[in-house]
Amino acid sequence: MKKEWNQYDPGALYDELIAAVHQPREASYKLVEYLRHLTPERFRQCVQESEAVIREMGITFTVYSDAGNIDRAWPFDIIPRIIPAAEWDCTEIGLKQRIRALNMFIQDIYNGGKILKDGVMPADIVLQSKGYRQACIGMTPPHGVWANICGSDLVRHSDGVLYVLEDNLRVPSGVAYMLENRNITKRVLPEIFNTLPIRPVSNYPAQLYEMLASLRPDLDDPTIALMTPGIYNSAYFEHAFLAQQAGLVLLEGADLVVGKDEYVYMKTIKGLERVDVIYRRIDDDFIDPEVFREDSMLGVPGIMRAWKAGKVAIANAPGCGVADDKVIYAYVPDMIRYYLGEEPTLPNVPTYVCRRDEDREYVLEHLAELVVKPANESGGYGMLVGPHSTPEKVEEFRTLIQEDPNNYIAQPTLSLSVTPTSCETPHQERIKIAPRHVDLRPFILSGKDIFVTPGGLTRVALVEGSLVVNSSQGGGSKDTWIVGDVVEGEEV
């Protein structure tokens, strides 16, 4: 594969593995050398093996379409993405700092709202947020932690800096794929693990269990369940996988009832048995038809009463989505300074809040260069990407922003980093290694302690030039390696 690697050129983009043509970064040197010395036949064999493993391990995701839901094999690229350990250690500190501030913020706004009274951020932003839940006022979950599982999205800009793009606090998904990606790499590139100190990720299920158990410090051996919306949910594979790996009871809303004593029970062959901790993979809106959406068939009537009475712990806590809002995101650096008295270690993407006069003025002048996002949407809906848009679309957003400035933020268009990716199918004659854009989703567990996955899930846009990393829209994924310093001559 020497020819393929010699021709590889990321151009002006920041590349995760390659500093310049013929010049791998220090942490990637051994990997690139290894791959360079593979014959194209052997490389193709590895790709085929990875596809076979994925089918055998049944790693799928669901695509919703008019023709019914289809389980597709998980798209995976065998060339790992590498982050040097020293850089990752700083990132980890930054992620921990950020989740501590976010949890203190949620705890504050449901218990008096000191940050609002002190004028650090305007109260109506919070109260109007789609994720704000009046039903949670006055509640303090175990350890004061609301967002127990967080999956932040990080992106690297052409300046080489990792920015936090968003904090996914509701029901972030993807961690099962992070674990499976490592399993696949171990099977298809086993030799390379001897030459590099790669931090293991396999500890996540145990950490997840420990975190969930820590939500009931009063019990020695709490019963912990993972609540799924069911097999038709796009993340069902992950729900079943995590339950299996962590040893959680996998159940659905219909398996649970709330008793007269306000404990939550599951229906077993022995009758009703108490459940102490619920890791719910279902949105707030559907969790309790008594409190939220009455038409929800997925939830458990009365579960909010049980939670407020402290008889069951729910992760993530209901109402934690309030901090997962694009406008509130703009204030996270202020939160860190306010609650922790520290400067943020990880930067936000610079964000213009359209409700501020000067920000709005700037945004309206530079619309064609910016990305505009509505406050309460996720998954890329209702967005304007200025440079890739039409003048009509830009004008449409100008009107939208002027009519409802509170609902919009804008950010500069980032130039996401790229990483070498194999781009031809094995049946074609030539294999091409080409730069493709990536992001990174690390997972942060917060209970009694905070734990960050070493690395996370790297998603890659498989189409040339595309920035869309979602697996439903032609995105794939890669194993992510945090690589420490290599001591020459030492076997790992």
Added chain:
Amino acid sequence: MLSRVAERVYWMARYLERAEKTARLINVHTALLMDLPGRMEINWFTLIRLFNAEKVFSEHYEWGNEANIMQFLIADTNNPSSLATSLANVRENVRTSLDVLPEEIWEQANQIHLLMTNSLPRIADRYARQIFLREVMKHCQCIRGALDSHMSRDHSFDFMQIGKHLERTDMTSRILEMTSLLLSDDRSDTLRKYDGILWTNLLQALSARQMYLQHIHSRVEGASVMRFLMNDTVFPGSVGYSLAAMSRRMRYLPDPDMPMTMAQRVLEHSQAQDVGAIPAEQVHTLMDYLQSELGVLHAEIAKTWFYPDRSGQQQTQGL
């Protein structure tokens, strides 16, 4: 354990047993037909009758020839007891109870799924079909082996054992019922010449030939084969053994009284007559009755453990 999960592992084991038995039955029947002259009471359609599927079959197919019958029994998802349906149900039940099963089971279920996707288009070809059916049996045995060696003897395991034995009894009784029809006193003289071959094939279809020869010390003949398959106490494929094993398993489960009493009753009824001595017509009646009692036993299991709060709820899976 969750009632819903109990129901799923129970059905997983039933479908697994059904799939393996169906694959074996088709292979054995194919081999048998190669030994028999054409134009006999025994033909491809015998298999359709064995599954009581005459009606469903005639709704979808015009001719009862080998190609159609194999398509129907192996690949057709309109047929609730086709091999493809059973295997799809095994996988679906594994998928929804991953948290209680050893990890390899899921990989095995996926391998079967891939095997089916690749092989089903080619089953019209006898050669490819036999290889496929052998592969299916092998995968089913792999799953059973992994369950056997890696699973704690917990309630999930109990429910699987119960499901397996119930399905096994049901399949055995269907095969015996069909045999009794073929061996009725008014059978043709041509067929009489092949009695021995028929009984040997019957034993093979139930993986019982070697154990029969080992333990019975008799040539293969009707009366002792029937007795072996109904009453033997150490062969795990006999009706008596399976029914006794079921009630033994039930004892480990909470509140087992009703289903255990029922299982006991089915056992007694099945052993009350000497199947080696009664006429073929009576064997037929006895097997019919056994099958309907198995239905009642299943309902009792579902009422006790799967739907304790909604007695009378119908089963959500199965025939």
